[in-house]
Amino acid sequence: MKKIIVSIVVLAALGFGYWTISPLFIDKKVSEEFPVQEAGTLSGEVLAGAFIGFDSIHYGSGDVKVIKTEEGYIIRFEENFNVANGPDLYVGLGKDGEYKGESQIAKLKGNIGSQNYVVPEDINLENYNEVWVWCRAFSVGFAKAILNPSI
Helix, strand or coil: CHHHHHHHHHHHHHHHHHHHHHHHCCCCECCCCCCCCCCCCEEEEEEEEEEEECCCCCCEECEEEEEEECCEEEEEECCCCEECCCCCEEEEEEECCEEEHHHCCEECCCCECCEEEECCCCCCHHHCCEEEEEECCCCEEEEEEECEECC
């Protein structure tokens, strides 16, 4: 019986170790086009920013835009987006340097490349001024972009 319990514990530890460490060595590249809008439905870019990381392990770079459509808002990570990969990464919003968990938008599609995220209707963008890549499992930020009005 002890051997079975030890085996289960070892397998669980190996699985957890793989889940937490493997993303550091595996990149997932995404190359999404911006959704083609019917004439008149695209209102334009309203906010823009550039990602920065927090340290040498949690790094990020690249441009992000918030684009208004008649249907709502889309957060667009541009082709130059690059963030350290990690377990359980999500896209969310923050305000003045603090991630707001209630603003979680979606699981990060990939740690490199262009991607689009539709902002849910129940999220009011006026309450936030940052886009974050957040590790939900360990409650740590990987990168954030301060949003500024687009000219």
